[in-house]
Amino acid sequence: MKKKINYLLENVKYPLLAIALAFLIGSIFVILTDNSPIVAYSALLDGSLGNIPKFGETLLKTTPLIMTGLAVAFAFRSGLFNIGGEGQYLVGAISTVTAAWVLQDLPGFILIPIILLAGAFGGAIWGGVPGFLKAKLGVHEVIVSIMLNYIALFLTNFLVRVTLNPSTLQGTEQKAYSVMIPEHARLLKFNEFMPVFGYSSLHVGILIAIACAVGIWFLLFKTTIGYEIRSVGHNPYASEYGGISISKNIILSMMISGGLAGLGGAMTIAGLTFKVDQSSGLPGYGFTGIAVALVGKNHPLGVLASALLFGIMSNGSRKMQFEGIPKEVVGIIQGIIIIFIAGEAMLKFMTTRKKKEEKGEVA
Amino acid sequence: MLVIFIAIIASALRLATPLIFAALGSVFTERSGVVNIALEGIMIMGAFFAILAMEFVSNPWIAVLVAMIVGAITALLLGFLAINLKANQVVAGTAINILAGSLTAFLLEMVWHRSGQTDTVANALTKNPETLAFLEKIPVLGSLFSGLTPFVYLAIIFSGVSYYVMYKTPFGLRIRAVGEHPRAADTVGVNVYRVRHICVLISGALAGLAGASLSLGTVNMFREGMVSGKGFIAIAAAIFGKWHPLGAFAACLFFGLTEAIQIQAASLGLGWIPSEFLQMLPYIATVLALAGLVGRAVAPAASGEPYEKGHR
Numbered sequence: 111m112k113k114k115i116n117y118l119l120e121n122v123k124y125p126l127l128a129i130a131l132a133f134l135i136g137s138i139f140v141i142l143t144d145n146s147p148i149v150a151y152s153a154l155l156d157g158s159l160g161n162i163p164k165f166g167e168t169l170l171k172t173t174p175l176i177m178t179g180l181a182v183a184f185a186f187r188s189g190l191f192n193i194g195g196e197g198q199y200l201v202g203a204i205s206t207v208t209a210a211w212v213l214q215d216l217p218g219f220i221l222i223p224i225i226l227l228a229g230a231f232g233g234a235i236w237g238g239v240p241g242f243l244k245a246k247l248g249v250h251e252v253i254v255s256i257m258l259n260y261i262a263l264f265l266t267n268f269l270v271r272v273t274l275n276p277s278t279l280q281g282t283e284q285k286a287y288s289v290m291i292p293e294h295a296r297l298l299k300f301n302e303f304m305p306v307f308g309y310s311s312l313h314v315g316i317l318i319a320i321a322c323a324v325g326i327w328f329l330l331f332k333t334t335i336g337y338e339i340r341s342v343g344h345n346p347y348a349s350e351y352g353g354i355s356i357s358k359n360i361i362l363s364m365m366i367s368g369g370l371a372g373l374g375g376a377m378t379i380a381g382l383t384f385k386v387d388q389s390s391g392l393p394g395y396g397f398t399g400i401a402v403a404l405v406g407k408n409h410p411l412g413v414l415a416s417a418l419l420f421g422i423m424s425n426g427s428r429k430m431q432f433e434g435i436p437k438e439v440v441g442i443i444q445g446i447i448i449i450f451i452a453g454e455a456m457l458k459f460m461t462t463r464k465k466k467e468e469k470g471e472v473a
Numbered sequence: 474m475l476v477i478f479i480a481i482i483a484s485a486l487r488l489a490t491p492l493i494f495a496a497l498g499s500v501f502t503e504r505s506g507v508v509n510i511a512l513e514g515i516m517i518m519g520a521f522f523a524i525l526a527m528e529f530v531s532n533p534w535i536a537v538l539v540a541m542i543v544g545a546i547t548a549l550l551l552g553f554l555a556i557n558l559k560a561n562q563v564v565a566g567t568a569i570n571i572l573a574g575s576l577t578a579f580l581l582e583m584v585w586h587r588s589g590q591t592d593t594v595a596n597a598l599t600k601n602p603e604t605l606a607f608l609e610k611i612p613v614l615g616s617l618f619s620g621l622t623p624f625v626y627l628a629i630i631f632s633g634v635s636y637y638v639m640y641k642t643p644f645g646l647r648i649r650a651v652g653e654h655p656r657a658a659d660t661v662g663v664n665v666y667r668v669r670h671i672c673v674l675i676s677g678a679l680a681g682l683a684g685a686s687l688s689l690g691t692v693n694m695f696r697e698g699m700v701s702g703k704g705f706i707a708i709a710a711a712i713f714g715k716w717h718p719l720g721a722f723a724a725c726l727f728f729g730l731t732e733a734i735q736i737q738a739a740s741l742g743l744g745w746i747p748s749e750f751l752q753m754l755p756y757i758a759t760v761l762a763l764a765g766l767v768g769r770a771v772a773p774a775a776s777g778e779p780y781e782k783g784h785r
Contacts, residue, residue, distance in 0.1 A: 139579060191563050193510075249763045250772065252508070252563055253712060256705050257756040268749035391701050400567050436582045441575025448568035449550070452560035 121412070125405045128450035129419070136443040143435055150435045157429020158422040166300060166310025170382065172421030174199070176319040177374025178399025179417050180326055181237075181367045183408040187330060188363035189343035194240060194255025195371040195396025197262030198233035202372025203386050204266045205232030206379040207274055210291035218294035225295055226318075226376045233372015234365040236262060241364025245357035251364065263392055270388050287387045297381035313381030320414065322370060327410040329366075339363050371396060401444055404451045420444070475613070477740055481733045483620030489729025490690065491516070493628040494683035495707030496714070496721040497635045498676030503716055504639065505672035506652040506775040510566025511551050512680045513704025514573030519544045519684025521577040524695040525584065527594040537598075537685045544681020545674045547573065552673035556666055559779035570704075578697055590696040597693040598623050624686035628722075631679070635718035648672055652773035655780040665780050680704065709759040716773060728755040 137147030158168040178195040185192035192198075209228035213221055240254035272278060274288040298314045301307040330336035341349040342359040350356050374395065379386065402420055406412030423444065427437035495512050502509040519540035526536035547569060554565035578588065585591050601609065601619050605626070608618035639645040650658040651668045659665050687703070688695045710728055714720025735751035738744050 143583065191561075193563060193567070243760075243764055247764060250777070252510075252777075253708070254760055254763060256510075257709060257760045260702055260705065260756045261753050261760075264749040264753040268747050271749070272747065391698055397567060397571065400564065401571070404564065436579050436588075438575040438579035438582065441571060442579060445568050445572025445575060448564065448571065449554065452554050452564045452568055453558045454560075 121407050121409075124454050125407065125412075125416070125451065128447050128454070129405070131450055132443045132446040135446050136439055139439050139442055140435055145433065145435050149433055150430055150439070153429045153433045153435070154423065154426035154440075156426070157432075158426035162306045163308035163310040164425070166307045166312035168418075168421045168425040169316045170310065170312045170421075171424045172417045173313075173315045173319050173381075174374040174378055174395045175398055175402050175417040175420050175424075176316075176323060176414060177377070178371050178395045179402030179406060179413040180323060180410060181371040181374070181396075182399045182403035183406060183410065183413050184326055184330070184370060185363060185367040186403060186408040187343050188339045188359060189346065190241070190244070190360065190364060190367070191252050192237065192240075192255060192364065192367045192371075193252050193396070193400065194237060194258050194368070195399045196392040196394070197255070197259035197396070198236045198368040198371035199375040199393060199395050200259075200262040200266045200386075201236040202229035202233040202375030203379045204269055204274070204288075204375075205229050205372070206376040207288050207291060207386050208269075210295045210380075211274065211279065211289055214292045214295070221292075221295045222297065222380065225291065225380060226373060229376020229379070230369040230373040233375065234369035236372065237368015238361060238365040241361040241368075244364070245360040259392055259396070263389065266386060267388050270386050274386070287385045290384045291379065295380060296384060297377065299381075311382055313377075315377035315381040318377060319374075322373070323410045323414050326370070330410065335362070371399070398444070401448045404448060476616070477737065479613070479617045480620065481730070481737055481741075483617050484736065485726060485730040485733040486621060486625050487691070487729075488732045489725040490622070490624045490628045491683040491687045491703055492707050492710055492725040492728060493632060493722055494679045494686060495704055496710040496725050497631060497718055498679035498683070499708050499711035500635065500639070500714075500716050500718055500721050501648070501672045501679070502669075502676040503711060503776050504652045504773055505648045505669045506655060506773060506778060506780065507552070507555055507669055507673055508562045508566070508777045509548075509551065509673065509676050509680075510563050510708070511547070511569035511573075511704075512676070512683075512707055513700060513702070514566075514570035515544045515547045515677055515680035516684040516687065516700045516704045516707075517573045517577050518547050519681030520688035520699060521580065521591075521684070521695045522681075523685035523689045524591050524594055525580070527596070527689070528584070531596060533596050533598050533689055536689060537682065540681040540685035540689075541678040542681070544679070544684065545677040548673045548677020548680070551677070552670050555779065556669050556673070559781065562777055562779075574697075577695070581695070581697070588697070591694045593693040594689075595693075597689050599690060599693060602626075622686075622690045624690040627682075628686075632718055632722040639718055644668075649773070652775055655775050655778075659780075659782065665782075669780075680707075683707070706755055709755055712772075713755075713759050713762050715771075727758075731755060 140147045140150040159165055178199060181195050182192050206225045206229040209225045213224060236258060239258060240251040243249040243254050244251045270288045275285060276282040276289050277284045279289050300312045301310060338354045339359050341354060342356055346356045398420060402413055402416045405416035423440045427440040431437045495516055499509055499512060522543040523536045523540040526539035530536060551565055551569055554560040555562040581591060582588055599622055601621050602623045609615040647663050647668050650663060651665050655665045687699060706728055710724035711721045713724040731751050731754045735748050
């Protein structure tokens with residue numbers, strides 16, 4: 111037990127330090143705006159955790175971040191960098207709307223699982239493409255994923271503007287968004303069965319996201335598939351020598367990763383927006399997901415905690431804005447957190463070097 | 474028809490210009506073995522600081538210089554993280570992208586007391602420079618030159634210079650050696666870290682210039698989201714041009730042309746092509762190039778790999 115706690119502390123130490131330092135530097139920016147950091151950060155906390163509806167809204171913002179964070183963390187475990195969460199999220203969202211339109215006559219209890227799976231499937235395909243190109247042709251997955259992000263953006267815009275537009279399918283005038291998914295395809299909201307959540311639009315997607323995190327933890331650490339994926343990430347050639355197929359696991363891992371991000375998009379559609387809007391830019395969940403995964407140390411349960419942190423920052427920033435502090439401070443803090451975590455290797459390098467010097471091992 | 478044709482060529486050149494600067498930056502870093510995902514963020518910084526500088530100085534070229542310096546400083550952070558700390562280069566780049574977007578939006582609110590966009594500035598570089606006004610007198614082609622900005626000429630010059638540096642100077646040879654086989658380069662006395670740092674700085678200055686050409690060279694102001702993926706298209710162009718300065722230049726012209734055609738689609742009788750498909754084209758072309766369907770693009774061997782002295 112003590113060993114476990116030490117292990118946990120060792121892993122939590124650096125992210126916590128990075129977060130603390132980032133907030134410290136962030137307070138300089140708050141002071142630049144002639145405000146007190148204490149006012150700013152208490153507004154941040156009050157705006158996100160002040161009462162149950164506010165907490166509900168925070169969890170609502172946390173939900174997609176858990177999914178994209180898990181997507182990045184899972185790919186990391188197999189030695190891959192999934193920067194394509196943006197595209198996979200979008201394709202997941204548009205697949206959900208498509209499935210809900212095509213199958214709208216099905217009863218809700220069948221339709222809801224189907225449209226969520228459709229979203230996950232769409233994301234899996236979008237993640238599978240860079241996986242396939244990496245496995246079969248050795249093309250770097252990062253570059254392909256970035257390209258696919260923008261292809262997904264424009265493809266989504268086209269489908270929303272033409273194929274799935276209410277003007278095409280329902281004969282209305284041209285709209286800047288797709289058809290709505292039918293009422294019975296929508297996820298249950300918390301305030302429908304727990305009135306304490308008040309105005310919050312929190313839906314049961316958060317429970318699905320938490321279940322996914324636990325499921326991914328089980329898959330990674332308790333099954334053969336997870337063992338193979340982790341060993342390919344650790345040392346691909348040794349794994350291959352041991353009879354594990356590198357290319358199969360690369361494709362599989364990118365598909366699961368993409369599926370997670372796609373499910374994130376699907377749940378936002380089925381639980382919150384019910385439609386896809388035309389957009390000039392990427393939604394940003396995939397990129398924030400990278401930060402979430404890094405802070406969570408690429409561990410599924412760590413991702414849950416760090417997604418909540420980013421959810422708090424994202425939801426609380428509005429309250430900060432009311433207090434006259436630009437909400438961009440939060441973005442600055444997020445960027446600084448990642449920079450510190452990216453530089454963690456250096457911290458580690460320095461500390462181990464010191465230890466070695468003390469022991470006289472470094473010549 | 475000729476009028477439209479010339480208008481499209483001029484528009485393609487203008488649209489390609491920011492891409493050319495950033496793509497040349499990408500060529501320099503990738504050739505030296507560093508993946509610069511932060512081009513997008515550095516362009517945002519350059520675009521913003523060029524306009525901010527115009528609040529204090531009247532000469533737009535000083536503003537351009539400021540943008541390049543800010544770009545280089547931002548790149549220095551990437552270099553420090555990626556080269557010295559051996560951080561994951563994609564992670565470091567992503568951090569800078571997030572930081573740049575928020576930092577500029579923050580400063581915008583501080584200086585202009587609103588969000589979204591800055592005021593427009595006078596003396597911007599959006600017209601054909603007066604010293605080259607004689608070009609406009611050439612029959613037929615004159616209307617082409619009147620549609621160009623000083624940045625377009627700079628982009629063409631910089632492409633040539635980059636080619637010369639990369640392929641005709643000892644420094645260029647070192648860059649390519651460091652990107653292909655850092656250990657071998659180290660063995661013969663090339664300072665791998667220094668070459669990589671210089672290349673990252675060059676790419677930062679170029680991306681800052683790209684940002685300035687976007688804000689100061691097109692709309693006289695900074696708007697949030699004005700870069701919107703142009704940094705990533707530049708990376709794509711560098712790949713599509715096979716990490717060769719002139720190849721990247723040609724790729725940018727091609728990408729600029731697709732954008733120009735998309736804008737002019739109706740007058741070209743191409744209105745039936747959904748604009749989104751033309752927007753997608755650069756990205757699809759790049760994926761196909763990487764997959765080897767239109768001439769295989771093979772990255773410099775050590776690109777993205779941190780170099781550690783004394784490790785095998």
